[in-house]
Amino acid sequence: MTRVLGWLAALALLAGLGMAFAVAPREATQGTVQRIMYVHVPSVWVAYCAFVVVFVASIAYLATRAEAADRLAHASAEVGVLFTGLTIATGSIWGKPTWGTWWTWDARLTSVAVLFVMYVGYLLLRGMIDEGERAARYAAVLGVVAALNIPLVHFSVLWWRTLHQPPSLMKPGPSSMPPVIVRALLVNFAAFALLYLYFVAKRVRLLRLEGEAGA
Amino acid sequence: MRKTKFITGGAVIAAALAYMIYAGVTQSAVYFVTPAELRASAVAGKAYRLGGMVLPGSVTWEPRTLALHFTLGDGTATVPVRHKGTPPDLFGEGRGAVVEGTWSADGYFRASLILAKHSEEYKAPHDASQAGYKELIRTLQGDGR
């Protein structure tokens, strides 16, 4: 099952690469650099989804005490941190040629960075507790607090300052992107989502094995 | 008892989040001051973020000393800007730019950082619709949300 997911993800990633480099056109103002978008944007979407999964799984764990929910939360947080890091790194590489700087404290950069450290803290907390049950319980509480904090971080940082372009897909009315670019983005998003599912499935199995080995 | 507690608490949290999102959407964010706003109330030594259009014909760049001079305008006022360094790729005459720096008492803006702002319009190569001047400022200000 997991293996099939892995192959699907690999195929989708190849398709995504094809869309990004062969199908999508060279963008008019930014040039080829804009192709970084096809890794950057899908990976931040996947990261947000991952943290929503952490939130839901944390509540599920507190309600049912099912170890499976805890493993899902743990795996999803780890993979989410991975994708958040990737977002920050690729965004930085994109920022240098287009904005002229590797890093600027603009709204979205900052809120993604805050998200990153929040969930790194989550993983650190898990690592610091030896008893599995207590680690699960505490981490679940932190998973809930962190997720509820995301909207607060988003708006506070947005009001604080922004230089990033407003979200172009999310805004009401006709999208300002040509359909080719949207399609390429969606294919890459699907590929990253499959990869996320594959990683989480594998990590969950690993956590189960680790739990058995430790028991 | 326990269930009521969680349902009530969840409802209160949801209400607070809804309020946040409502306030967030209706709040208009100002990302930077325009040249006219800066001219109206410039305090020497104070840090600003200044946004406008790089006026055509105003850019001079000395590759040897890395001295970059240009003028930012918004249709009603202009501000001379001085910077030391290489301009970013998206920087160019007739394009929008946001600069960070301080207003100098000698009547120019000393930029420590130039951020060529890319608008949210991603264009296909032959979609050559030239964004008008007003449109440029509008996208610069991020009103296109």
Place this chain on the structure above:
Amino acid sequence: MIFARRAWSVVWKDLLVERRSKETLNALAFFSLLLLFVFQFALGPDRERLAAALPGLLWLGFVLAGLLGLGRTFVLERENDCWEGLILAPGDKSAIYVGKLAANVTLMLVVEGLILLLFAVFFNVDLAPALTGLALVMILGTVGLAAVGTLFAAMTAQVRARELLFPVLLLPVQVPVLLGTVKATEAVLLGEPLGAVGHWLGLLAAADVIYIVTGLLTFDFLLES
């Protein structure tokens, strides 16, 4: 009613212990004085730079004092082997959370008032005209800081490397509160009306509500055996 009485007994106990020993308060007062030293050395005598940095410095001081003070929320219980007692307390434990939170907010506000006074005296700033606005921002911000801080203090109380983990967990979560309070303080100190920062006050209030309710709902889970 029972809830309020339980919460009150925790507040009363904590404040009484603190009033008798003054352990935390004395240390924090001294710490505030040291902060003043550090800020002074870091910034130099430039008045203009100081005025520009003041709101940030003020909240940096509050947060650092908060990290030290809030981290000690459950130290007495741990050292005196009362942790089991907390766990064994019958019924709803969110009353303990409310009590601890109220005691923490009180203590923090006292320390913050002291830091404010030290700033006014040693940095020679006139805070008097901004005092009501400042008090409002400080209360909103401190409640937010203490609401998460109390919860996280309980979370890290029985964990390895808790002195390290507590700030590492608390600081990122506090980013919205920090941004809001610093921006609001800046406006208040510049003499702007509170209406100009209404959205920040709204954000702080929303954050306070969310943090407190989350704390009430989840505190029970931290005190299971």
Place this chain on the structure above:
Amino acid sequence: MGDNWGFVLAAYALAAIVLTGYWRHLVRRERELNAPVAGHPPGAPPRQQ
């Protein structure tokens, strides 16, 4: 304006390295846990699958 292929390549290469690195880490951990290693500390014998 230059095309900055270097930046594009750097971004994609970084993504490839990070993702395959994590994948290899997972695979290696799984193999370790499935096949007990020789020289395991005594007192805590690895469980046979």
